[in-house]
Amino acid sequence: xxxxxxxxxxxxxxxxxxxxxxxxxxxxxxxxxxxxxxxxxxxxxxxxxxxxxxxxxxxxxxxxxxxxxxxxxxxxxxxxxxxxxxxxxxxxxxxxxxxxxxxxxxxxxxxxxxxxxxxxxxxxxxxxxxxxxxxxxxxxxxxxxxxxxxxxxxxxxxxxxxxxxxxxxxxxxxxxxxxxxxxxxxxxxxxxxxxxxxxxxxxxxxxxxxxxxxxxxxxxxxxxxxxxxxxxxxxxxxxxxxxxxxxxxxxxxxxxxxxxxxxxxxxxx
Numbered sequence: 001x002x003x004x005x006x007x008x009x010x011x012x013x014x015x016x017x018x019x020x021x022x023x024x025x026x027x028x029x030x031x032x033x034x035x036x037x038x039x040x041x042x043x044x045x046x047x048x049x050x051x052x053x054x055x056x057x058x059x060x061x062x063x064x065x066x067x068x069x070x071x072x073x074x075x076x077x078x079x080x081x082x083x084x085x086x087x088x089x090x091x092x093x094x095x096x097x098x099x100x101x102x103x104x105x106x107x108x109x110x111x112x113x114x115x116x117x118x119x120x121x122x123x124x125x126x127x128x129x130x131x132x133x134x135x136x137x138x139x140x141x142x143x144x145x146x147x148x149x150x151x152x153x154x155x156x157x158x159x160x161x162x163x164x165x166x167x168x169x170x171x172x173x174x175x176x177x178x179x180x181x182x183x184x185x186x187x188x189x190x191x192x193x194x195x196x197x198x199x200x201x202x203x204x205x206x207x208x209x210x211x212x213x214x215x216x217x218x219x220x221x222x223x224x225x226x227x228x229x230x231x232x233x234x235x236x237x238x239x240x241x242x243x244x245x246x247x248x249x250x251x252x253x254x255x256x257x258x259x260x261x262x263x264x265x266x267x268x269x
Contacts, residue, residue: 008062010037010090012083014070014128015097017042019201020151020217020224022051024094027221029059036061039083039090041068041076041097041128062087070097070124071116080131089135092228094149095128102268103165110268114165121169125150125176133189140188147190149228150177154197154236157245158256162265170195174234181233193234194224197241213240 009032015021025040038061042048048065055063064083068075083090099120103110129148136146155163156170174193181191198211199220215238227235236242251259 008035008037009092010039010087012039012041012079012090012093012128012132014041014095014124015151016040016051016065017044017047020196020199020220021094021096022047023217023221024096024224025051025055025063026218027225029055029061029063031225032061034060037087038063039066039079039087040064041066041070041079043067043069070095070127071119073123073127073130076127077131084132084135089139089144089146090132091145092147092149093129093132093136094151094228095125096149096151097124097128098151098153100163100166102162102265104162104268105164107268110165113268117165117169118172121166122172122176125173129180133184136189137187143188145190146188147192147228147231148180148184149192149194150180152177152193152195154195154241154245156195158248158251161260161263162268178234190231192228192232194227194232195234195236195245196220197236197238197244199237212244213238 011028013021013024016025021042025038028036028038038055040048040051040063045067048067052063052065055061064086066079066082068079070076097120099117101113101117103113103117139146150173152173153170155167156174158167160167174195177191177193184191198214200214200216220237223237227237236245
């Protein structure tokens with residue numbers, strides 16, 4: 001999605017308090033500077049205030065912050081109504097907020113963790129997109145470029161041991177975003193799915209096992225911006241993990257089971 005130099009790009013990013021969301025916000029601010037209006041959504045007020053101050057002082061962009069949890073549909077409705085009233089229809093809505101927890105189905109105490117992961121990683125997408133779609137349909141009908149972007153994960157390609165909640169939620173996210181993409185094409189709304197591999201963030205810092213092709217968040221963000229601008233339907237970052245994902249899809253179930261039998265588990269918190 002190319003934006004003319006004199007126009008203002010309007011972007012919503014959830015999960016902007018840290019990690020990928022923060023990196024995406026910084027990348028957009030650095031690229032578009034005064035020609036950017038950002039709506040940053042997160043749960044950590046202090047982190048959002050710090051980011052808002054940094055981006056406005058360093059790049060001169062307009063930054064509105066919203067303290068909200070994507071699991072709360074009513075709160076996300078308020079966010080959308082406020083942004084739409086203040087700035088108009090966003091060009092890009094990035095549903096980035098996500099959580100990762102090690103889980104085991106046999107443990108009763110993990111039931112709440114399963115619920116929290118699904119509520120954030122799947123329903124959070126719905127709660128983020130839904131309040132904007134009507135306005136984006138109107139913009140799409142007028143020939144304007146509008147786009148919904150969902151952050152999934154390579155972990156959604158195959159089930160990983162100890163990550164039942166996370167892998168299943170990201171698999172659901174990938175399929176949901178594909179359904180949304182084919183629905184929205186009738187209305188001129190692009191839908192992009194980005195599946196990161198291992199990216200250096202607070203979420204991965206707790207992992208004690210090897211993370212192949214580990215990428216810094218700022219590098220990921222620059223590549224994600226390019227994928228979004230080019231209207232990619234589905235992309236895996238880094239590209240090396242894309243090759244791994246294609247191989248993972250082709251492995252027969254008996255062989256996958258054997259490979260994963262003694263694989264390390266994500267730590268339960």
